[in-house]
Amino acid sequence: MAGNPWGGSEELWNKLALDALQDNHDVECSVFDWGETPIQIKNLNKIGVVIKKRSRFIYPNLFKKPFGKLKEYLIADNQLSDHLNNKDYAIVSMGGFCDLAVKAFRNPLLNTTTPYSLIIHANPEDTYFNYGVLPEMIEVCKKAYKVYFVSERLKSIAIRQTGYTFPNGELIINPLNMESVGVLPYVDDETLQLACVGRLNAKVKGQAILLQCLANKKWQNRNWHLNIYGKGNDLSYFQHLAKSFNIIERVSFHGHVNDIRQDIWSKNHILIMPSYYEGMPIALAEAMLCGRTAVATDVGGNAELIKDNVTGFIAKAANYSAFDDALERAWSEKENWERMGIRAFEDADSYFNYSNYCKNINDVLPQ
Known part of the structure; x- marks a missing residue:
């Protein structure tokens, strides 16, 4: 890089x-x-x-x-x-x-x-x-x-x-930093825990869009908490936005964590990914392989993994209006997130573990 x-x-x-x-x-x-x-x-x-x-x-x-x-x-x-x-x-x-x-x-x-x-x-x-x-x-x-x-x-x-x-x-195929995969037990928490996982870079990962969406009046009386994972130069900026939007009490910054399954997906219901661009995001694959659904922008390989309204929710563009719409669709289906996560696991497991795409050095070297 x-x-x-x-x-x-x-x-x-x-x-x-x-x-x-x-x-x-x-x-x-x-x-x-x-x-x-x-x-x-x-x-x-x-x-x-x-x-x-x-x-x-x-x-x-x-x-x-x-x-x-x-x-x-x-x-x-x-x-x-x-x-x-x-x-x-x-x-x-x-x-x-x-x-x-x-x-x-x-x-x-x-x-x-x-x-x-x-x-x-x-x-x-x-x-x-x-x-x-x-x-x-x-x-x-x-x-x-x-x-x-x-x-x-x-x-x-x-x-x-x-x-x-x-x-x-x-x-x-990108490699995954997971020793095991499988659907984790669904989180037993009445407050819906939203996870945003990725480098803290507003120009690439788009976390500012998410914070602006959650500052909308319609989210004030909804029972949610946002957990942001990752390191990067824009931490102070995101903290400033959360304070300015009066949602700082509902946003936690966790930094980098090592155990993805236990530290993130045993504690969160859904992945939120408002990226401006991606390749094939490892964070999305990891969430799906833990049995979690996602809201993501239609960039990079997101829509190649997510079936819209079936295994997750795709925002048609990386902007406030489109992401707000995708979040709204997701919230209206929150009772189905557990079922969608199971379907997401099945699709991701097939793609990453059983497809014929190149994965290893012998797939890449000329025969």
Whole structure:
């Protein structure tokens, strides 16, 4: 990822690296140098994965952007090219399809003789590219052995963005951080516990929309409590909104938790996911595999997992009006949430555990 040292998109390449090592392959990982190395990467290194670090050159901070551009032009291209050289195969995990619009990512792939596949984790609906970079972006994709997308929606968006139909495009399954799955006992609490799980990032995860919806007058006399899980830079902002909207007494911020089943889904009735964009959200899969229904925006792979009004509720857009409508439909069906959660588990279990989509390193490596 360019914005954070570790996130959901890292879980997949981390698993593939572990799979490859267990199958007695020599494994190297090329990652951005964040100063402090995430514990997951340290653990890979301890068991024999060679870690090579590249200089960061993408910065959200406006004052660092010129410094980043200088590094992009002077060293980033050479570093990635060097890490790709003399390998039997490379799996390039991209936080977003838009990474291919960046010359320092694109050039090494255009010039390498190492065979590679791409993994695309995110691709917002409203992203389009300068026409001048499209030929090279398409060439990188054509040259790839496979272009893996974590949801069909991301592939559809990429086709619209580029005009390339991705005959080498396939779906790949995100790994889940769960030792066991199964429908948990339904929560015995008259106050309906709503869980919002994800990085605290208003521009991506949309928690501000949810807080605004719950501040609506019609929610004042309803018996609910919102539990927000996750870490991120927008914690203080969300706390400010909850106070400003006079709902702070009905909102709890729990930070990051380790035991998803016990710490989240044994205590909550429903997942609320107001995201502006997603790939295939792990939080949604985990909720469904614990037997919980969800309200989610129609972005990324959400509607590929949720059957609207059957296993959950889909907001037709990531905006206040559409999400308010989806929440209202969900509330009117609250007596059916337990039954819908059981159906959600069945669908998610089939998708993640019994489908033929790529899941392991042997599914990804050329045969």
